[in-house]
Amino acid sequence: MLKYLRNKLVSVDRLTPEQLTVFGKLDDDLYGIQLEAIFSLDTLQIKKIAGKWHRWTTPECPRALAHLNAAVGFSVGPGFRDHIQKSLGRSGCRHFANLLIEMGDAAKNARLMIQFEMAKKHQPDLTIEAFYANPPKDISIISETTIKAKNDSKSEKQLGLFIEEKQSEKPVIRKDSNHFCMDLHLHSSPESPCSTIRVYEQIIDAKNVGINGGVLTDHNYIWPEEKIQELKNKYAFTVIGGNEITTELGDILVYGFKENIKGIVPIKELRKKVVDRGGFMAVAHPFRAFLVIGGNQLVPNVKNASQKRVFEYVDAIEIYNGKCSEKENLLACEVAKYLGLKGIAGSDSHEKGSIGCFTTDFFEPVNTESDFLEQLHAGSFTISSLF
DSSP states (O other): OOOOOEEEEEEEEEEETTEEEEEEEEEESSOEEEEEEEEETTTOBEEEEEEEEEEOSSTTGGGGGGGGGGGTTOBSSTTHHHHHIIIIIITTOHHHHHHHHHHHHHHHHHHHHHHHHHHHHHOTTOOHHHHHHSOOSOTTHHHHOOOOOOOOOOOTGGGTSOOOOOOOOOOOOOOOOSSEEEEEEEOOTTTSTTOOSOHHHHHHHHHHTTOOEEEEOOBTOOOOHHHHHHHHHHHTOEEEEEEEEEETTEEEEEESOOOOOOSEEOHHHHHHHHHHTTOEEEEOSTTTTTTTTTTTOOOOOHHHHTTOGGGGGOSEEEEEETTSOHHHHHHHHHHHHHHTOEEEEEOOBOSTTOTTSEEEEESSOOOSHHHHHHHHHHTOEEEEEOO
8 A cells, every 4th residue: 555644844933032933844755855934023024044955856856945045035925925936936846835835824823923922911811812803913012022032042053054145036927928828737626636726726826927828637537618618707817628647658638538537548548539539638747757766777868768658649748847857858858859749838737836837838829629729739839938
């Protein structure tokens, strides 16, 4: 039986009267990371931040450390989550971004607790429920507090993380494009059990970075057409229903095919059904984890990599996937070129902040599924990156 365990810990210390030091740690069977950030107590602005990797899946992961300082200068409040996901989640690491967001929430709650304890000095009968129901809008009460900062002999250097202060950077946004930009690989919750983002959050996130449309490719799930239309009308955003189907040769992104298939299906059988309906098939992340599985194995040459049987049954290869390393995506690009297959791109988003890192950009607007399939089959698109 396969077992998977994830532990996450966030703690807050008040080492000085004016600041909160927040420590976060995520540890599971794949990843081991820790973050430490200093927030100002008055505005909850991130003043300093540092992190460490203990365990990772690809050589690309530790490089995210160089992007941590992009979060310096942001304050917990409206837009904090989006800022962190855009500036750190996309350019650095989504695990760091999600952990830092929880650390910001912890800092906010810690400040409220300090305010509550000070308020009780003036209102001894005040309950925490009543205080939280109507928290103070003026945070000046903090400056009056007589609560002593935690007496801890550890200095910043002794905390175990090297912290470098840096001016805040602007969030990354998509450059202007004359094309119709679409993310062709999205997973939403609860339709995909592995996802943590609701579909409406995906759409809002996508629009914020300048994407024109997206394809919902939840695992073995078919979105009802009425729900697709409702989302399109409500958010003025092109939504297409797709699917990610598991075959004996790997995961396949399927467009224009509405049969609700469960479990593992033979790819030959799937291919016939999709072709009969005028659909389109692309192999998803064909070389994901090839540097991890097998340890120190040599990177396969293009000719050998092109011999995977799955390529015989698809119309395209996902050459850029947001969950793959640069080397894995590069190999997919080279294989697609060698085989003469079309290449598509998508974020493979499962959480906020990762949408749109790679997009498939169509030469004409995509308003309907028919528009979408027509341009896919014609190869009327190009690939671009958010960065």
